[in-house]
Amino acid sequence: MEIDFTREIALKGILHAHSTNSDGILTPEQVLSFYKRTGYGFVSITDHNKLTRVSTDDLVVIPGVEINLGRTALGYDYHVVIIGLEEMPSENVRRSVQELIDWAKSQDLFVFIAHPYWSMLSMEDLLRLERYDAIEVFNTGCEVEISRGYSGVYWDYLLHAGRSVFGVAVDDTHHYSFDALGGWVVASVSEPSALEVLKSLKGGNFYSSSGPEIKRYKVERTLVEVESTKFTTIRIFSGKMRGIYFNTDFLKVVREKKFGFVKEFVESGEEGVYSAHARLEGGITLDLSLGENFAKFKIDGNLPLEKYVRIEVIDEKGRAAWLNPVRI
Structure with missing residues (x-):
């Protein structure tokens, strides 16, 4: 297998960020401006349990949400991020983590499990779920706040168990200072559009980074x-x-x-x-x-x-x- 990121547009983007619609300090419009002026090509604002709608002609905007639900082995919530949705899933769908993932996949969306280490997930917590596209391999906010941003060992465990799972790096920023610009994805796209970015994400035609290109x-x-x-x-x-x-x-x-x-x-x-x-x-x-x-x-x-x-x-x-x- 070979992937050449020089053949198409290498579009840098953020898949996990919060605005004043949940617990971030910037308005949705300010979030877009923040990432535009720092060189990003696409943004998904993923407020907690709320779909934030915002648009601009300056970069690609993809609707997203972070939903807290379920119970892990230690009694904490799962945090599930869904990218590309046009409406919130119903309360019935949100009764269980697997039902939510199944709903997202039936809508052809990109879905990943947020910050496994921060959430103190067990390997069994991840193995009991199916069909999610990715996990966060690196989360800037979790790293700079409590030193639990890197989740590579979870990724390897899943791969060793036979799961086909991608890894994404994110900011999960709320303050837009120390917790920002530390993790992103670069998607290979033929044109800068939401459809192309989603196609790249779902096909694994991207890499994640905190620095190297x-x-x-x-x-x-x-x-x-x-x-x-x-x-x-x-x-x-x-x-x-x-x-x-x-x-x-x-x-x-x-x-x-x-x-x-x-x-x-x-x-x-x-x-x-x-x-x-x-x-x-x-x-x-x-x-x-x-x-x-x-x-x-x-x-x-x-x-x-x-x-x-x-x-x-x-x-x-x-x-x-x-x-x-x-x-x-």
């Missing part, structure tokens, strides 16, 4: 390639006890050839671009190119991967991009 990635059973802005770390997650970790500091180890698993290592630097090629034990090769603001990573061969692959790209500031999983 992804240009292209390709995943096969024996190959992983990533092209992005400059990074320091690539984390490749897979099924069972499998995966790959790469950090640019690894090059120092390889250069010194202190370990027997390095069979060959060649590096060069021309016109501001650093390149390296390594042949490792077990028939694995690694190729890397690093420029001022771009990076290319390729690893192929007999890779320790099983069932699925998902990738995180991390830059020197510790900010991450999360790529949607590929089944292998």
Whole structure:
């Protein structure tokens, strides 16, 4: 599978934000202005249990809502975000989390489970539900307020259990200061429209980020390639006890050839671009190119991967991009 975000419009957007219609400090119109002037191409305002209607010609606006309902194993609410709806679901539909998800899918909407870690969901809480499109892998507000914004372990558990679930990064902002501009999605679209964004979301043709920009990635059973802005770390997650970790500091180890698993290592630097090629034990090769603001990573061969692959790209500031999983 290969996704090239340079072939179409890469539209940056926010999928979880609140206005004065629930517990945010900005009016819906101010929310749109806030994200427009900071470079976003689409916005979904997801007020609590209330559908906020607002429009502008300046960017794509997609109606959304965050609905609190149900009870988890620890007695808390689930928070379910629905994107693309034109009317609120009835009270009958909102009797259970699964009924709500089923209703959303029957309407061809995009639905995800908000902040699993913040909500203290158990893995069984997530497994008992079906048909949701995604979970929040990163939530800015939850991270800066109580350090529970990252939910990658939930994502891997679901993928390992055979679920096909995407990951979204969001702000979930209320204050539009410290809790904003920390998590977004970039959708590949043919034109900036609500229909195109929803199509991209439902098809997984997007990535999530808190910093790095992804240009292209390709995943096969024996190959992983990533092209992005400059990074320091690539984390490749897979099924069972499998995966790959790469950090640019690894090059120092390889250069010194202190370990027997390095069979060959060649590096060069021309016109501001650093390149390296390594042949490792077990028939694995690694190729890397690093420029001022771009990076290319390729690893192929007999890779320790099983069932699925998902990738995180991390830059020197510790900010991450999360790529949607590929089944292998």
